[in-house]
């Protein structure tokens with residue numbers, strides 16, 4: 305009798321259960337068979353997506369572009385980003401990212417942040433997969449593997465770069481990318497590895513060893529891919545991965561598409577994969593030479609979802625951060641578009657499922673980016689017909705930023721790095737001339753610089769101008785380039801930051817730094833409602849890891 309009643313209830317609709325007056329307890333797992341259930345406390349799969357450097361300001365740029373740019377690439381998608389679709393179907397929260405613990409600090413780097421997201425524990429700056437005392441600790445990915453789940457890491461940077469590395473390697477410093485490459489294939493903890501970074505897997509003498517080159521060609525790799533190595537030894541980890549550790553190899557989208565399951569090492573670039581601007585262009589021309597972040601995501605999902613015990617997958621949009629570091633708003637927009645495409649692939653895969661938790665967040669904000677209003681080019685007065693104007697013209701005191709700027713940012717044809725290497729192909733940026741920057745920037749950017757602004761890009765330090773005689777500047781017009789110079793820490797990259805400075809007023813864009821800020825980052829979560837809701841709060845990244853682990857594991 306009792307049994308019958310439970311059965312009757314399990315096939316009834318949820319609303320009926322809510323109305324029934326009996327006191328029979330119904331376990332959640334029984335209710336799983338009743339239509340769309342929303343209070344599951346466990347999931348089989350966790351997909352974590354990290355937009356590196358994608359703080360709230362970056363998400364704001366993507367949303368403004370999608371919703372309000374005249375020629376938005378989202379015009380045929382209801383002007384809705386995948387992030388917004390995820391927000392509408394799930395939950396949104398905020399998270400603090402700083403290094404926690406007794407040696408904690410205020411601002412986080414990607415290695416520490418990814419480690420905290422992977423372990424739920426405080427980590428030290430620039431550490432990979434270690435706790436704050438330097439102990440190796442099991443990550444969510446490793447625990448998933450230990451429990452028989454499939455695992456995967458996908459990134460559009462290098463597979464050995466800090467963010468993916470922190471989920472499956474344990475090193476005292478993020479710069480140990482050769483050692484990270486070894487760990488990734490030797491540990492057996494990752495089934496699917498898709499990214500760039502071949503240079504850390506290839507033997508040190510690949511440039512001169514024609515036999516090793518032929519071996520790579522035979523496997524389907526192009527010369528661009530195996531052109532150089534960063535290794536100090538002659539190990540070929542790609543061959544080892546295939547022969548000793550059972551990985552299938554892929555060096556292009558076609559090879560990746562043919563892999564049906566099992567372990568996969570996909571290396572699609574010698575170092576970083578294609579940047580977002582180049583990707584937008586090759587996508588438009590249908591001639592991309594590498595799989596996109598979206599395509600890698602789809603392949604990983606296809607392979608990992610064959611696992612009966614479920615999977616853990618981390619997907620990184622890693623170059624949002626790089627664009628932020630060099631203060632390149634146009635490039636950053638294209639990186640956000642590339643990442644959102646991957647988010648859409650995940651959303652489409654997961655939207656009708658109740659066995660998967662999706663968390664999309666950033667490891668930190670990069671650049672201290674924002675649109676800002678200025679006193680430059682204040683729009684002229686307009687007459688409005690509204691009855692509250694009382695004869696007064698509409699004339700705001702400042703330039704609050706034209707929406708046209710969104711399309712113009714999208715129009716940028718090269719990254720600042722590309723511009724820098726075009727101006728100086730011999731790497732001596734300190735000897736460049738204003739005219740060179742003037743020509744290159746104005747060729748590739750819809751926002752233009754003057755010759756005086758171009759001059760401000762030629763020198764890293766203000767005092768370097770004193771030694772030169774510039775006829776078109778008076779003495780007090782020497783550019784004040786490095787007002788925040790302690791925050792521009794990457795050597796010659798500062799020339800790129802100075803391009804950002806030169807374009808900033810035209811773009812209504814400001815940047816606070818060439819590094820990271822500690823502003824809280826958005827967290828988008830989709831999954832069973834009772835689980836997803838736990839993220840809709842102000843939390844810290846270690847707690848995000850703990851919540852994901854609690855949802856994925858029984859103990």
Ligand code: MG
Nearest residue numbers: 356414467622
């Ligand atoms: Mg990263």
Ligand code: ZN
Nearest residue numbers: 414625629670
């Ligand atoms: Zn960074």
